[in-house]
Each structure stands twice: as C-alpha cells, then as structure tokens.
Amino acid sequence: MTPNTLSWWRNGEEDESKSSASSSLMAVLATVLAVFIVFYLFRRTKNGARLLPPGPRGLPLLGSLPFLGSDLHVSFAELARTYGPVMSLRLGAKLCIVLSSPEAVKETLRDQDAIFANHDVPVVALVQTYGGKDMTCAPYGPQWRMLRKVTMRQLLSPATIDGLSVMRQGEIWRMVEEIRGKAGQPVNLRELVSAATFNVTMVMLWGASLAHKGEERDALGREFGKAVEDMVDLLGAPNISDFYPALAWLDLQGLVRRMRRFLLLADRIFNSVIEERLMMMESCREGDPAAAMDKKNRDFLQVMLDLVQNPEPQAPMTMDNTKGLLQWAMAELLNDPERMKTTQAEIAAVVGEGNAVEEVHLPRLRYLDAVVRETLRLHPVLPLLVPRRPSTTCTVAGYRIPEGTKVFVNVWAIHRDPQVWENASEFKPERFLHEAGTVDYSGNTFRYLPFGTGRRICPGISLAERMVMFILASLLHSADWTLPAGVALISTRSLGL
Numbered sequence: 001m002t003p004n005t006l007s008w009w010r011n012g013e014e015d016e017s018k019s020s021a022s023s024s025l026m027a028v029l030a031t032v033l034a035v036f037i038v039f040y041l042f043r044r045t046k047n048g049a050r051l052l053p054p055g056p057r058g059l060p061l062l063g064s065l066p067f068l069g070s071d072l073h074v075s076f077a078e079l080a081r082t083y084g085p086v087m088s089l090r091l092g093a094k095l096c097i098v099l100s101s102p103e104a105v106k107e108t109l110r111d112q113d114a115i116f117a118n119h120d121v122p123v124v125a126l127v128q129t130y131g132g133k134d135m136t137c138a139p140y141g142p143q144w145r146m147l148r149k150v151t152m153r154q155l156l157s158p159a160t161i162d163g164l165s166v167m168r169q170g171e172i173w174r175m176v177e178e179i180r181g182k183a184g185q186p187v188n189l190r191e192l193v194s195a196a197t198f199n200v201t202m203v204m205l206w207g208a209s210l211a212h213k214g215e216e217r218d219a220l221g222r223e224f225g226k227a228v229e230d231m232v233d234l235l236g237a238p239n240i241s242d243f244y245p246a247l248a249w250l251d252l253q254g255l256v257r258r259m260r261r262f263l264l265l266a267d268r269i270f271n272s273v274i275e276e277r278l279m280m281m282e283s284c285r286e287g288d289p290a291a292a293m294d295k296k297n298r299d300f301l302q303v304m305l306d307l308v309q310n311p312e313p314q315a316p317m318t319m320d321n322t323k324g325l326l327q328w329a330m331a332e333l334l335n336d337p338e339r340m341k342t343t344q345a346e347i348a349a350v351v352g353e354g355n356a357v358e359e360v361h362l363p364r365l366r367y368l369d370a371v372v373r374e375t376l377r378l379h380p381v382l383p384l385l386v387p388r389r390p391s392t393t394c395t396v397a398g399y400r401i402p403e404g405t406k407v408f409v410n411v412w413a414i415h416r417d418p419q420v421w422e423n424a425s426e427f428k429p430e431r432f433l434h435e436a437g438t439v440d441y442s443g444n445t446f447r448y449l450p451f452g453t454g455r456r457i458c459p460g461i462s463l464a465e466r467m468v469m470f471i472l473a474s475l476l477h478s479a480d481w482t483l484p485a486g487v488a489l490i491s492t493r494s495l496g497l
C-alpha cells in the first residue's frame, strides 16, 4: 500500500466521516422539523383540540371572498353541505367559523356562553355607536351589564311597554284609516309597513314631543326615516375594512365617512328633541299642567332622561328589524290565500267584524302567533345572528377555534335543515300549533333561534312580538288583501332582506 494509496484511503476516511457527520446533522434537522410539524399539527388547546374545522381553501389574500354570493347565509349553507356543521374559512384576512347545526350552537353558545359573549362588531357599527358604546356593540363586561340591566328594568320593562300601548294604538289606527281610505286601489305594502313600523317606533321613542305637531311631525318623521334607512343599509354593506382590518384606516369605500354624516344629522335631531323635552320638563316644574307627562305613559326618551339624563337612546333603532318580518309575513300569506283566510277568520272571530284590533286581543290570536313564528323560521331577520368573537382559544366539536375569530351562527340554515324540520322549506304555521310550548323564542331550543341565544339574546323580544302581532292583525283586519292582477307569487328573495 503506497502513501498515496494510504492518503486516498485517509481522504476517503475523512470524506466518509464528513459525509456521515452531515447525514447525522440532516437526520437531526429532519427530526427537529418532523417534531415541529407534528407539534404544530397536533398542538392542542387546553381542551385538547388540534385542528381548525374543515373548510374551503380559498385564494391567497382573498380567501373565499370571490366565491360567495351576496346572501352570505345561503353560500355558507351550501358550503356546509360539503364541509359539515362546524366549518372554517377565510374572508380576506379574517378567519371565520360557521356553525350550522343545533348541536354545534349548543356546544358553543350554551356550554361556552361566557367565551362567546362578545359580538364581533363591524367597523361602521363601531362608528355608529361612538366607539361601541351601545349594548349590541359593547364588549361583554361591566358597561354591557349596566346597559342590559337598565334596558330590561326600565326601557323594556313590562310597565313601560304596557304604558306605551295607547301611543302605539293611535299610530296603528291612523294606518288602518289610511288603508280603508284606499279600498280597491293598489297599495305599496312595503312603504305602508315601513311607515307604520317607523311611526310606532318614533312615538315610543319621543311620542310626547310629537303630539299636537301635525305637519312638522310628519316632516321630522320623513327626514329621520330616510336617514335611518340609509344608516341600516350602511350597517349591512360588506366592508373591505372588516375583511382587512389593517386597511381600515383608509376607509376605501367611504362607509365610515357616510356613517359620520348620518351621526351629525341624528345628533341634530336628537338634540332638538331633547332640548324641547327639557323645556317641557322645566315648564312642568313651574306648574304648567299641559306640560306634565303621565308617569305611566312615559316614552323612552322620558325614561332615559328620568334615569340618567342620557342623550342617546339607541337600542330602539333595532326596531327596524320588525319591518322586515312584517313584510315577509304578508308576502307568505299573499302567496297562500287559504292560510290568509284562516288568519283573517281568527282575527274577525276574536276582534269582531267592524271593531278595531287592540293589544288586549293579541294573546287570543293563536294562529296569527303561529304565522309570525313560521315567518321567523323561514326568514330570520338576522340570518347569521350578530357574529360572535371568542375571548379565548377553545374547542368546538373537537376542532380548535382560535381567540378573536369571527363566528357566524347560520340560523337560516338550521331553520331550513330537513334533518331538523319536517317539510323544512314549506310555509306551514300549523307546525307551531302542534309544537306549542316546545319551540319558543327563549333560545333554549337550539333548532329555533330567531332572537339568538345565551347572554346576548335579544332583549326586545316581548316588544317586538307585541308590535308585529298588533300591526299584522290590524293590517289583515283592515282589508281583504290580494296580489295585483298578473302577479302570481312574491319571490321569497324579492324583499331583498
């Protein structure tokens, strides 16, 4: 063996040891990487969940945005057929979870109610509520608790709601007179229902200031009504800032600027109404009996002023919800003349032909009540509720739901699920007569959630129920309604809700 040979051998030996060292290094790195991947994939939350729920992959940056239709609840329901009742997807930069079964909602909004007690508030709503100061936008905490307590005990207490019955009645009777004056002529139901709901809302808000105002009252109503409609559209408009929070400061669609303009107008109207009321209270203190307000018939403004001198009673704005419900109920009945007759016959029997509907009649209108419930099943006013935002990472159906995600509850999909409801897509109010007592608005039956559930359940249920039943009964009792000649059916999408 020559030195060269030896050196070759030596070199070979060195090379071999180098290559074995580098393979060991590679092996170590590969192991570390594998451990990291396994750890990442199988990392568990405190409760043991590993993975995000299944869902569509989506595109980089855009996520699933380009693939969804304008009715998010319908697109989500279609996707849930592939990915299941607990699904995840990205909308822009935002990770979203969609729940579409009673079991998933129960595990989330009942079993982990406190974690899911925050609403995920759109940017425009934050502006509308002066930085999230109203009850719907306030984070779950002391401020929200105080607002909820005041609302339930004062604004929406049975005593306040009962006390305002005379004012509501006056408004509805005005509407009935208007309808009777147009007998035989076509009526724009949408406008009629909007005006009735708005006027009832206004009298409850600050009715005492509107009394004896005639034309001025109508002008104020029109101006404010238009502004509120625009504001509601703004709240519902898809906003790039919500999908890409980092871009929110640019307000690319100008929605925040428009909301600020609405606030200026609303502030002007609120301020003038409040100033006038304060002057009325002053006159009353000085002994003018005309300015005195019956303690029992205090409108919301008075309740608030008596309480904390708070200038912005905001919760009643959500009464706009009742308008959509009324339109759907009338549309379903117009599409179904037999059921229209059954409903009208019940009202006539309870109220009497020729008599006006009064709120005392409502508890005896059981079929009408079933019509309202069935309408809310097929057309929930908030088909995805108000999205929630978990305050900590948690587990639902074995999947990881990270803190801060936007959680949609697809009530629309649950209400139309054939595995949950018999003949799910049919309008059949009778089902609520048979199921009376088992399916209610309390949010405890997770297959029926028109008012939500848990800590953030709608506090306006009894007022909404009363207003809708009263307006609907009055409409149906005031005339015989039919579709215009040539119109066979109202499309269930045509109301644009």
Ligand code: HEM
Binding pocket: 119, 135, 136, 137, 148, 156, 315, 316, 317, 318, 319, 321, 322, 325, 380, 381, 382, 385, 386, 450, 451, 452, 453, 454, 455, 456, 457, 458, 459, 460, 461, 463, 464, 468
């Ligand atoms: C048909 C009429 C109405 C429907 C369908 C409706 C439905 C809802 C729904 C689904 C929620 C979200 C609940 C959740 O997140 O689980 C909600 C919240 C709320 N509703 Fe209603 N609502 C109606 C009328 C009213 C009325 C008349 C008022 C007040 C006068 C009102 C005041 C509120 C408030 C303040 C919240 C937020 C509660 C909170 O965040 O704690 N709603 N409503």
